[in-house]
Amino acid sequence: MSATPRTLKKRNFHQITKGWNVVFNVIAALFSFLCVFPFVFVAIISFTDEKSLAANGYRIIPEKWSFKAYEYIFETGDTLLRSYGVTILVTVVGTVVSLLMIALYAYAVSRKSFAYRRFFSLFAVFTMLFNGGMIPTYIVVTQLLHLKDNIWALILPLAMNAFYIMILRTFYITGVPDAIIESGKIDGAGEFKIFIRLVLPLSLPGLATIGLFSTLGYWNDWFNALLYIDTPSKVPLQSMLMRIESSMQFIQQNSLNSAVSLEALSSMPQDTARMAMVVLATLPIIFAYPFFQRYFVQGLTVGSVKE
Amino acid sequence: MAGSFFRSFNRNKVLLLMVLPGALWFLCFSYLPLVGTVAAFKEYRFSRQGFWYSLIHSKNVGWDNFKFLFNTDAAYTITRNTLLYNIAFIFLGLVFSVALAILLSELVNKKLAKLYQTSMFLPYFLSWVIVGYFAFSFLSMDRGLLNHILGYFGVDSMQWYSDPTYWPYILIFVYLWKSIGYSSVVYLASILGIDKSLYEAAMIDGASKLQQVRNITLPLLKPIIIIMTLLAVGKIFYADFGLFYQVPRDSGTLYSVTNVIDTYVYRGLKTTGEIGMSTAAGLYQSIVGFVLVMISNYVVRKLDKDSALF
């Protein structure tokens, strides 16, 4: 607090005291642990021997370790790899397409000079509140757009999202002062030039946020595949996981017909294999986060862009 | 009049073009299927001629499909639970994620901060089924970690899954645990977008860190906070099905505090699967959300025109 102007300049002025830093670090570390722990636990269970899991339940240090679950999964071989491929393709293409569409839409409705600003904002928000339900949507996708069993059926239904639009619009409004746009206009730049040259660089954190959300949305989506995809080789990872999960539940709930459940259960992976699939489905995407973090750049000052 | 429309159209041509792809998408994926909500007023029956034909020719039943949401003792419980939990989620979610975002932005070691952020994202990836397993491994009567710990302190084992007392807290905790890592990203990104010369100036004026947060960070976060809250208000009649179904393991004795609109509808229609009734339930949730959003947006607009949704 009593820092002299000189040290103030040398030190990052946006910094807290050492004591608070320790406190904050402890809080953040504790919460992080709380978040990571279950995941580590999942990993441990996936390496537990099925028999000792049945006997002892979940344990942090299992009685007996085993790689059976992973062996089981890798036995299915190319299925898993292909699912990774589908997921990655859908995620990358989907994020690009949706970011492009959302960024454009959000920019237009952020501009005060846009006469239909309110209309198109409401037009978007309304879709968040009302939906026609599963069957009409299914009919539009399969019978109007003819996307049944097509990879685009995994991409397009998630391409727009009113929630993201409203967030990004706020980033534009708060992060890009009107003066900048006006100055662009005076320089004779068109709306697109202003958007690409002036607005986008200033809203990188916002774009990164929406890009991240969109990536996670695509990565985690399983429902569209359930509805639209028939060919096993086009099923993404999460959907594969979900199918196994729900099929397990179905068989357990319908165990009335005992012969059926026996027959079906014998071909089902056990608890440990399902946990292994969670691990395999989550690990790669964790590395996507740092990629977006790069764009959470601290304090781009207005002046620096104005050149 | 037509002339003025064309003039305004011309002036907004480029911006309209920017909106076009998205607007087409909304038309196709959101507005077209909306025709299906007619089913809420129908006793839907299949026919050879496909969905639309069946829909039009199914029997009209007026408001009958909505009755099951109100004509029952449970109506009060599920409405109350849905509303109260969502209010708690909106409020606590906001406080905690903004606090977390500020905290993360203040950490000196940026590498550590990034590591924390990444870890806080992990719960988002666990499905509710898996989260349900974990909750069980903590709360199970005979094998649960929590009862072991309580036993260590000489407290009797608790039947967690048959005692509703603690479930509101458990559910709120689980919700926050799973979601704030995700939702704090928006606030974090906003904070990082703040012009740092503002802090510089405040620092020179001798403002303390707390004052800086109160006088710079929070006011500048206000627009995004308002937007996020308004958007959440629209979903106030929807409940996260997995949270209220999987985590309490569908335990009947807990229904007084875990039954929400979505679980009620699911359980009620499990055997009959009436399309009309499930559509009616969705429409009811939507309309309440819509009315609330319109009202709160109107209020926000009166107070601060720029922060309103539309």
Next chain:
Amino acid sequence: MSKIKKRAGLLLAATTAFSLVLSACGSNGNNEPEAAGSGSGSGNAGKPVELIWYTIGTPQKDVDTVMAEVSKYTKEKINATIKMKMIDWGDYSQKMQVLVASGEPMDILFTSAGGFDYVQNVRKGAFLELDELLDKYGQGIKNTIDPGFLSGSKVDGHNYGIPANKELPQLEVWRFNQNLVDKYKLDTSGVRTLESLEPLLKTIKEKEPEVTPFAMDKTYVPYVPYDYLVTNMPMAVKLDGSDMKVVNILETSEMKAALETMHKYYKAGYVAPEAATTGSTSDLTTSGKWLLDRAQTQPLAENLWSASYGYPVTTKPASDAIITNTSVQGSIMAISANSEHPEKAMEFLNLLNTDPVLRNMVDSGTEGTHYEKIDDKHMKNLDASQNYNMPSYSLGNNMLLYLNEGDPDDKWDQFKKFNAEGKPSPILGFNFDSTKVATEMTAVQNVKEQFWASLMTGTVDPATFLPKAIDEFKKAGLDKVIAEAQSQLDAWAAANK
């Protein structure tokens, strides 16, 4: 310069807009020619008809290749080819509802009490009425499969599907972990009722504290001699047929007594403390830490169970063998209401249920690739069978199937004997139509979910919770539902006298 940029920008937006449209059109190229089947009328004998068949089970790699073989055979026999589409267990009900509602082309589909509910979907108009088709093209079916199936699966007096010929009655048994029975020399000979289990449970509880004496999950319901109108809903009719009266099962003296016994067992620790929320007991069966549970049986089930768990499992009957709606509707193949070729579909179903060559091909795949014959009755799965591992119960007449290695020669005779011994429930063939009381049904269903598992597993004391549950059911409108059911039942009974 700025003009060029502007144009480029315009182009960018326009491209995005059109990519939506383009991707929609471009997709046509990827689609398989679906028109193949729909073009030809059913009267056209020259061109084979493609039948689309939806069935339950994890999609198998070799389905298409096996169906190509099947199609060769069926083309010769009935001039039809088969396209099979498998939908995974857990997705089946939901996805079929969407597919059927949206008018997706299909001819044959699997339905059952548990997946894509048979009766409900008959009422919604999903399936074609088969009475005439059965007479015309289904004589083989009528002659082969147990008549109990066809009469029992009628809804409002008409047939809407062909049940798979397999075990017909429902027989409840107590299953024992024989290892523990032997270890403590337990006497299971006198076991039949719930009460008769007590000494066994007690011994194990005392001597093996680690073991769960009475294994059960949340779907467990004590056996009482009533038949439920709708599975797991409290409306039921007494099995002895003495009166055709619909009652609330919770108000019967039998259920009351059973619940008291269950609560006694629960308090004594014979039942796992969290039974009311337990989804599965597979951890107990894997580890062998259980003494007994209740299950439904069929001939040779003991062998199946023992082989699957890796230790001997024995059984004792817990009920009579009763033919109920549920047991009859365990697996049905129906013809879709929007089928383009209902006659061909019926011809195919007839062939599937009578022709061993076709039935075994559908079930086990190609001989020499997926399985090989050991003798004229038995077969052995080959390694490739993991690419074509089908659930037999959902694919038609089971009694045409080759026997597995180790199955006794008279396996299907045992099934026939088992079926012949079953007694029909007094309400076999009566299916309650809940449309008129749909509102009350949702409320009743919710009350049921709230109280059912904790009462049935004995977790809560029936002395306080039973009256409470009965009261809640009344408030939810159960009386109205029962009255409606009673009037439907009376009308049905009068018509079937």
